[in-house]
Amino acid sequence: MKAGLDKTKIIEAAATMADERGIANVTLKVLAAELGIKSPSLYKHFSGGLDELNKELMLYGWHSLENIITKAAIGKAKDDAIMAICSAYRNFAAEHKGLFEAMQWYNMYRSEEHLQATRGMISVFYQVLDAYDLNEEQKVHIVRMFRGFLQGFSSIESHGGYGNPLSINDSFDFALRTILNGIHDLQMEAEK
Amino acid sequence: MKAGLDKTKIIEAAATMADERGIANVTLKVLAAELGIKSPSLYKHFSGGLDELNKELMLYGWHSLENIITKAAIGKAKDDAIMAICSAYRNFAAEHKGLFEAMQWYNMYRSEEHLQATRGMISVFYQVLDAYDLNEEQKVHIVRMFRGFLQGFSSIESHGGYGNPLSINDSFDFALRTILNGIHDLQMEAEK
DNA sequence: GTGTTTAGCTAATTATATTAGCTATTATAG
DNA sequence: CTATAATAGCTAATATAATTAGCTAAACAC
Numbered sequence: 044m045k046a047g048l049d050k051t052k053i054i055e056a057a058a059t060m061a062d063e064r065g066i067a068n069v070t071l072k073v074l075a076a077e078l079g080i081k082s083p084s085l086y087k088h089f090s091g092g093l094d095e096l097n098k099e100l101m102l103y104g105w106h107s108l109e110n111i112i113t114k115a116a117i118g119k120a121k122d123d124a125i126m127a128i129c130s131a132y133r134n135f136a137a138e139h140k141g142l143f144e145a146m147q148w149y150n151m152y153r154s155e156e157h158l159q160a161t162r163g164m165i166s167v168f169y170q171v172l173d174a175y176d177l178n179e180e181q182k183v184h185i186v187r188m189f190r191g192f193l194q195g196f197s198s199i200e201s202h203g204g205y206g207n208p209l210s211i212n213d214s215f216d217f218a219l220r221t222i223l224n225g226i227h228d229l230q231m232e233a234e235k
Numbered sequence: 236m237k238a239g240l241d242k243t244k245i246i247e248a249a250a251t252m253a254d255e256r257g258i259a260n261v262t263l264k265v266l267a268a269e270l271g272i273k274s275p276s277l278y279k280h281f282s283g284g285l286d287e288l289n290k291e292l293m294l295y296g297w298h299s300l301e302n303i304i305t306k307a308a309i310g311k312a313k314d315d316a317i318m319a320i321c322s323a324y325r326n327f328a329a330e331h332k333g334l335f336e337a338m339q340w341y342n343m344y345r346s347e348e349h350l351q352a353t354r355g356m357i358s359v360f361y362q363v364l365d366a367y368d369l370n371e372e373q374k375v376h377i378v379r380m381f382r383g384f385l386q387g388f389s390s391i392e393s394h395g396g397y398g399n400p401l402s403i404n405d406s407f408d409f410a411l412r413t414i415l416n417g418i419h420d421l422q423m424e425a426e427k
Numbered sequence: 428g429t430g431t432t433t434a435g436c437t438a439a440t441t442a443t444a445t446t447a448g449c450t451a452t453t454a455t456a457g
Numbered sequence: 458c459t460a461t462a463a464t465a466g467c468t469a470a471t472a473t474a475a476t477t478a479g480c481t482a483a484a485c486a487c
Contacts, residue, residue: 083466086445087464087465147394158396184406184409187403187410195390196387198390199382202349204349217377221417225409225413225417262473262475273437
């Protein structure tokens with residue numbers, strides 16, 4: 044009973060490690076070494092082993108992202124708020140490549156917990172959209188579009204999939220403006 | 236020299252298996268068993284082992300997708316062509332969950348080959364966009380937006396990440412219309 | 428036909444995850 | 458405070474997958 048470890052500390056260490064070496068290189072062995080313990084000891088905290096650790100990493104990641112975009116939206120509304128949370132999302136993915144990987148990668152074949160984990164982040168989008176004159180169905184479509192775009196764009200960008208790095212910011216802005224225009228169009232229809 | 240295997244046959248078998256059980260469950264052992272050989276024999280075809288197999292799977296996936304969206308665009312132009320290739324992309328992801336996983340998952344820390352692999356698919360988008368009056372920079376932004384959206388949307392959908400399954404088609408249509416409107420707006424500016 | 432390549436094999440090695448069982452430290456009941 | 462219970466850590470052992478080494482026989486080249 045030397046290293047005063049708990050689940051949280053271990054998950055944070057694993058997240059840091061994932062960002063540094065990639066999620067695939069976070070093994071129980073090397074994680075334990077980093078924490079100054081032996082790998083079997085990790086089972087005292089995660090009886091489900093590596094699998095459970097990955098799941099917790101996924102949950103931790105989505106909760107972190109939720110917090111970050113929530114803070115990004117403070118004091119902002121409408122288009123400003125949307126741009127803020129989208130940028131925060133993108134930055135999070137860029138700064139936490141490994142964790143972001145875990146957030147998507149893990150979810151294979153386990154949608155239940157993943158749905159739960161993303162619920163908080165999604166509700167931030169819905170709250171921001173409440174400031175617009177949109178019906179429920181429209182909001183669903185818009186949130187899904189944002190989620191799809193943000194996840195894909197961030198993922199591609201993180202992996203260096205966008206050849207020319209020069210204007211990625213411009214591409215991101217272009218995309219956000221395009222979606223915002225779509226929202227504005229729905230507004231105009233509603234006002235008729 | 237019994238089983239007349241070659242790289243292509245092995246990759247196709249691995250792809251099928253990935254779609255059935257998930258990419259993480261495609262092990263050399265079980266793949267070899269499926270092919271009627273022993274796992275060390277796979278090294279005669281892939282000296283790089285599992286790693287190389289995954290890379291080949293990634294390449295195979297992007298080339299397949301390229302072919303599929305190319306065919307989807309035949310006889311179509313402008314908005315029709317775009318909708319066709321986007322739907323084909325989405326369907327491909329839905330029908331090849333495991334392979335699609337490999338296409339994204341693998342690329343971690345190896346962007347070179349991934350860039351090569353996606354080039355073909357990307358050029359299909361550029362060709363379709365040639366029918367519009369857009370400058371090069373605008374095309375870059377639009378293609379990046381499509382890629383981001385399609386990858387993220389398809390990935391989330393495949394993993395059951397969109398809670399209510401009822402209107403996912405509508406959400407997809409909404410998103411495509413939104414992006415197309417963005418393109419049309421650029422057109423109108425160009426005509427001034 | 429003889430010689431070479433090579434796709435397959437078995438056996439052995441390495442690496443990781445995981446389980447079992449032990450121990451000492453911490454926490455708790457009295 | 459002391460006795461007792463939990464538990465975080467350990468070592469040793471097991472299981473499974475990837476990989477390497479070296480062998481063999483089928484296919485092929487001439």
